[in-house]
Amino acid sequence: MEHIISVTVENKFGVLSRVAGLFSGRGFNIESLSVAPTLDPSMSQMTIVTSGDERIIEQIVKQLNKLIDVIKVVDLNETEFVSRETAIIKVHTKDVDRAEALRIVDIFRANVIDSTPTTYTIEVSGDPKKIEAIINLLQPLGIKELVRTGRVAVAREPVRQAAVQAKKIARE
Amino acid sequence: MKLTGAEIFIECLKREGVKTVFALPGGVVLKIFDTLHQQKDVEVILTRHEQGAGHMAEGYAKATGKAGVCLVTSGPGMTNVITALADAYMDSVPVVCFSGQVPTNLIGNDAFQEADNIGLSRPCTKYNFLVKDVNDLAATIKEAFYIATTGRPGPVLVDIPKDVSQNVAEFVYPKSVSIRGYNPTVEGNKWQIKQAAEAIMKAKKPILYVGGGVVFSGASQELLELAEMTQIPVDMTLMGLGVFPGEHPLSLGMLGMHGTYQANMAMHYSDLVIAIGARFDDRVTGKVSEFCPNAKVIHVDIDPTSIRKNIHVDIPIVGDCRTVLRELNQILRATVNGEQKDLRKPWWDQIRAWQQAHPLAYHQEKDGPIKPQQVVKRLYELTKDRDPIVATDVGQHQMWAAQYFKLARPNRWLTSGGLGTMGFGFPAAMGAQAAFRDRLVLCIAGDGSIQMNMQEMATAVISKLPVKIIILNNGFHGMVRQWQDLFYNGRYASSDLGTTPDFVKLADAYGAVGLRVKKVGDLDAILKEALATDKPVIVDVPTYPYENCYPMIPAGGCNHEMILEDPPELKMKQSGGAKVTPEDKDTVLTA
Numbered sequence: 226m227e228h229i230i231s232v233t234v235e236n237k238f239g240v241l242s243r244v245a246g247l248f249s250g251r252g253f254n255i256e257s258l259s260v261a262p263t264l265d266p267s268m269s270q271m272t273i274v275t276s277g278d279e280r281i282i283e284q285i286v287k288q289l290n291k292l293i294d295v296i297k298v299v300d301l302n303e304t305e306f307v308s309r310e311t312a313i314i315k316v317h318t319k320d321v322d323r324a325e326a327l328r329i330v331d332i333f334r335a336n337v338i339d340s341t342p343t344t345y346t347i348e349v350s351g352d353p354k355k356i357e358a359i360i361n362l363l364q365p366l367g368i369k370e371l372v373r374t375g376r377v378a379v380a381r382e383p384v385r386q387a388a389v390q391a392k393k394i395a396r397e
Numbered sequence: 398m399k400l401t402g403a404e405i406f407i408e409c410l411k412r413e414g415v416k417t418v419f420a421l422p423g424g425v426v427l428k429i430f431d432t433l434h435q436q437k438d439v440e441v442i443l444t445r446h447e448q449g450a451g452h453m454a455e456g457y458a459k460a461t462g463k464a465g466v467c468l469v470t471s472g473p474g475m476t477n478v479i480t481a482l483a484d485a486y487m488d489s490v491p492v493v494c495f496s497g498q499v500p501t502n503l504i505g506n507d508a509f510q511e512a513d514n515i516g517l518s519r520p521c522t523k524y525n526f527l528v529k530d531v532n533d534l535a536a537t538i539k540e541a542f543y544i545a546t547t548g549r550p551g552p553v554l555v556d557i558p559k560d561v562s563q564n565v566a567e568f569v570y571p572k573s574v575s576i577r578g579y580n581p582t583v584e585g586n587k588w589q590i591k592q593a594a595e596a597i598m599k600a601k602k603p604i605l606y607v608g609g610g611v612v613f614s615g616a617s618q619e620l621l622e623l624a625e626m627t628q629i630p631v632d633m634t635l636m637g638l639g640v641f642p643g644e645h646p647l648s649l650g651m652l653g654m655h656g657t658y659q660a661n662m663a664m665h666y667s668d669l670v671i672a673i674g675a676r677f678d679d680r681v682t683g684k685v686s687e688f689c690p691n692a693k694v695i696h697v698d699i700d701p702t703s704i705r706k707n708i709h710v711d712i713p714i715v716g717d718c719r720t721v722l723r724e725l726n727q728i729l730r731a732t733v734n735g736e737q738k739d740l741r742k743p744w745w746d747q748i749r750a751w752q753q754a755h756p757l758a759y760h761q762e763k764d765g766p767i768k769p770q771q772v773v774k775r776l777y778e779l780t781k782d783r784d785p786i787v788a789t790d791v792g793q794h795q796m797w798a799a800q801y802f803k804l805a806r807p808n809r810w811l812t813s814g815g816l817g818t819m820g821f822g823f824p825a826a827m828g829a830q831a832a833f834r835d836r837l838v839l840c841i842a843g844d845g846s847i848q849m850n851m852q853e854m855a856t857a858v859i860s861k862l863p864v865k866i867i868i869l870n871n872g873f874h875g876m877v878r879q880w881q882d883l884f885y886n887g888r889y890a891s892s893d894l895g896t897t898p899d900f901v902k903l904a905d906a907y908g909a910v911g912l913r914v915k916k917v918g919d920l921d922a923i924l925k926e927a928l929a930t931d932k933p934v935i936v937d938v939p940t941y942p943y944e945n946c947y948p949m950i951p952a953g954g955c956n957h958e959m960i961l962e963d964p965p966e967l968k969m970k971q972s973g974g975a976k977v978t979p980e981d982k983d984t985v986l987t988a
Contacts, residue, residue: 235578239515239527250520280705287702293524293544296578 227256228282229308229378232271232289233297236262240294244271247292253277253285257310257375268296272308272377301378308378311350313338314360317367318345326366333359344369402531402562403432406495409538410439412570415466417442417457417831419450423470424510425559426497442831442860445852447474449824451481452850454492456828459811460786462615464491464545465828471497472510475517480818482552483521487815488636489609491550493541494522498558501529514556523551531564536571543574548581549700550613581699585716585724593671593695593712594728600669600693602744603629606652606681609636609814610674610698612807616719617641620673622726628737630748632660634675635799639810643803649748650757650803653681654950655796658755658959661950663748664689665957672696674718677707678815683956697721755948755961757800766941767917769794769869773801773841775920776867780928785809785837788826788864790846791817793875796946798841820849823866827853830862837865837928844870844897854907857933865927866935868900871942879945882967883960900937909933943971 234240241260248255256274263270275285282300289298301308318326326345330337333355339346349359356373400408406429410418417440422430433441444450447469454465469478475496485492496518499508518525524544526537537555545553597603611620617640624631624647631641632652641648652660664670670692675681677696682688688708696703696710697718704713714721759770773794787802788811789795795812804810811829813821826840847868857864869875877892904911910932914923920938927934945967948959963971 239519242516243519246519284702284706291700291702293576293579 226278226282226302227274227276228285229301229306229376230273230275230286230289231299231301231378231380232273232295233263234260234269234271234292235294235296236267236269237294240269243292243294244273244289247288248275248285251284251288253281257373259375259377272375274376299380301380305381305383306378307381308352308376309350310353310356310376311348311374312356312360313372314347314349314363314368315370316345316347316363317343317369319343322366326363329359329362335359398568399565400568401428401432401565402534402557403429405531405534405566405568406538406557406562407432407436407439408568409535409570410466413538413542414463415439418466418468419444419453419457419828419831420468421445421447421450421470421474423472423474423497425471425499426468426474426495426557426562428559428562429468429495429497429557440831442827442856444824444856446850447477448480448820449827449850449853449856451478451492451494452484452818452821452824453828453831453853454494455481455485455488455490455821456788456811456825457832458485458490458492458828459825460808460829461832462613462808464493464542466493466495468495469497470510471499471514472512474510475512475514479517479521480816482518482554484813484816484818484821485552486521486523488813489550489613490552491545492552493538493545494518494552494554496554496556497562498527498556500560501558502560504558514554518554521552522554523549525554525556527556527558528561529558531561531566534561534566535568539571540574540576544576544579548579549610549698549703582701582715583699583717583720585697585714585721587724589712589714590721590724591728593697593714594725594732596669596693596695596712597627597629597671597729598732602663602667602747603627603669603671604663604667605629605631606634606664606670606672606675607631607637607640608634608673608675611637611640611718612674614674614699614718614720615807616674616722617807619719619722619726621645623722623729626726626729626733626737628741628745629671630663630745632656632664634678634681634814635812636814637675638799638812639804640807642805644805648803649752651799653678654683654952655800655946655948657757657800658948658961659748659751661948661956661959662751665955666747667692670694672698673722674698676700676703679707679952682707683950683954687955689956759944761917763917765917767914767920767938769871769938769940769944770797770801771917772867772869772914772920772938772940773797776839776841776924777802779921779924780837780839781805783837785839786811786826786829786833788812788822788829788838788840790822790840790842790849791819792843792846793871793879793944793946794841794843794846794869796876797869802841819843819846821846823847823857823864824850824853826864826866827857827860827862830864831860838863840864840866842866842868843875844868844872844900845874845894847900848897851903854904854909854933854935858908863931863933865930866933867924867927868935868937870897870900870937870939871944872897873942875942875944876946878943879949882943882945883949883964884951887967887970900935904933904935907933909935912936914938
């Protein structure tokens with residue numbers, strides 16, 4: 226089963242290779258991995274999309290925790306979470322295709338971020354199904370290049386807790 | 398006061414209580430060696446190969462329980478020590494390895510003797526550091542020792558570029574270490590420990606399965622108390638040997654692929670496995686799906702990843718073995734009512750029956766070829782009063798040593814378990830000898846494996862490390878030959894060593910003492926002579942070449958299905974007819 230694991234790590238050189246090396250060395254799957262610094266520049270946040278049965282996921286979480294540069298590991302599948310992925314797609318567009326491309330962009334609430342007489346570069350963001358869908362629609366026009374960020378995800382605040390907090394703020 | 402990086406290095410070692418460094422110099426570490434040369438607090442033992450330095454640090458660590466330290470140069474120095482680091486990683490040995498690196502401004506330029514030390518060592522160290530600034534050196538070394546010796550111990554590498562050892566900085570040694578991503582759990586979960594105690598009280602056929610973790614946490618006393626209080630039999634892993642007295646009536650010896658019959662049977666038929674500081678290695682579990690089919694499992698380990706990695710665990714307890722055992726004993730002391738012996742009687746009757754049915758056995762004919770087991774057995778009997786430290790290489794001789802050398806205390810057993818590194822024994826023995834100059838240190842080796850680090854004989858002679866090497870010389874890579882006999886139709890592909898060197902002359906060439914046992918009747922006299930010598934000694938014992946090590950569970954086999962002796966067709970082939978018969982009762986020795 227697919228799992229999204231959120232990993233907070235030290236922001237220093239070599240950490241990415243330690244994490245990647247752990248996955249390759251132990252034969253764990255890695256579908257996507259995204260990493261960037263957090264608000265605190267001494268730490269980075271990784272979102273790893275992986276898959277495996279319960280036992281494997283348990284090992285992945287434990288092995289990640291064992292890495293000395295790893296500060297926190299959360300298996301997001303254990304809670305509610307929201308996730309997004311961004312894709313940048315360069316599409317061939319000639320004559321009538323240009324209008325068709327714009328219609329698709331419109332439907333998916335995507336953006337055209339660059340344009341030449343023969344291409345559009347489209348930015349789209351959403352869950353993986355949405356990205357797949359727009360790719361499928363754009364494919365007949367001819368996709369010249371495609372880059373995807375891999376998913377980033379964050380746990381949702383528990384609704385009750387959020388409600389209590391809102392009340393508290395209102396009272397104050 | 399401002400010090401050079403090299404001086405800071407030595408000051409740090411002194412503060413960590415390091416007395417001995419196993420080292421081999423090279424271009425980028427010359428400053429460090431030059432500084433070491435001008436002081437007397439830290440002894441440098443010059444090895445002949447970096448792998449030797451690494452294993453010596455391991456032997457030192459295993460015998461003392463403190464971190465072993467080795468120092469190597471960049472490039473080939475680093476690549477040579479990798480095997481020892483991988484070995485230490487698999488067996489959780491606290492080793493701090495310092496490697497030289499090309500100057501910081503040349504890193505990444507394919508400079509002379511440059512290697513990516515961090516990249517190379519990453520998968521075989523617990524952690525590694527590249528020190529880019531001499532101002533960070535002291536704090537880094539402090540962290541390295543802290544990481545190597547706490548939690549589940551392991552090797553740590555500190556890579557020091559040449560300019561860092563030459564530059565100067567104010568020396569400040571941190572008093573404490575705090576790493577936000579590294580907080581090993583020492584205390585076990587109290588509720589879980591209570592569950593464990595209840596399970597132990599309820600169990601009818603419990604077994605203790607103890608490993609190297611108990612050795613490193615120094616919990617042998619606690620283990621002894623637990624076993625005696627509850628009358629639970631004790632199985633030791635290869636790494637755990639010595640942590641429970643081998644001749645104690647509750648000890649069933651080693652379990653696993655070449656474990657004793659009773660140890661494996663008791664494990665298989667138990668209803669409660671109490672695993673402490675052991676990791677359910679495939680050499681222990683055999684076929685995982687049929688491992689201990691009726692047992693609940695309690696698993697105490699400081700490393701959470703060890704728990705539920707290979708097998709299902711009912712009561713996991715993450716924590717230091719000693720701390721957890723103390724707490725467990727405390728609970729049990731209040732509940733145990735002195736009737737444990739009676740309660741366990743049916744279980745023990747069963748175990749004794751197994752013990753009597755298939756004890757460890759071999760045939761030594763009076764005038765026949767020397768049996769390797771006989772050598773180990775006599776060596777044990779001749780030395781047990783001297784509380785020796787015993788190192789082994791890897792192979793048949795290692796398993797015979799594990800079966801017949803019944804160690805009474807922990808930190809006496811130096812062997813390569815996880816990685817199975819041939820060539821480990823001799824340098825490891827030297828490392829232990831360097832830590833304990835007055836103790837008796839033995840190295841039981843094979844004629845194949847001893848040649849893998851033979852060069853260290855020069856180190857042993859010059860550094861006056863009087864290790865006694867006993868070579869069980871069968872002219873084969875014996876364990877390989879055994880597998881070929883059992884599973885490859887007796888085709889000896891590259892296991893027949895052909896000519897082995899004359900080890901007596903070889904010892905002589907190095908300035909050590911070489912002795913040879915020509916017949917079984919001379920065994921005791923020659924061993925005694927070796928033990929009385931104050932120099933390094935090689936005792937070459939030509940043994941029966943076709944002896945196989947039993948019991949044996951074939952890889953992936955089930956634990957209660959052991960091969961107990963040579964299959965009939967093999968017996969015929971090896972005796973060239975029928976020389977050895979079970980009727981020769983007077984020559985059957987049991988251990």
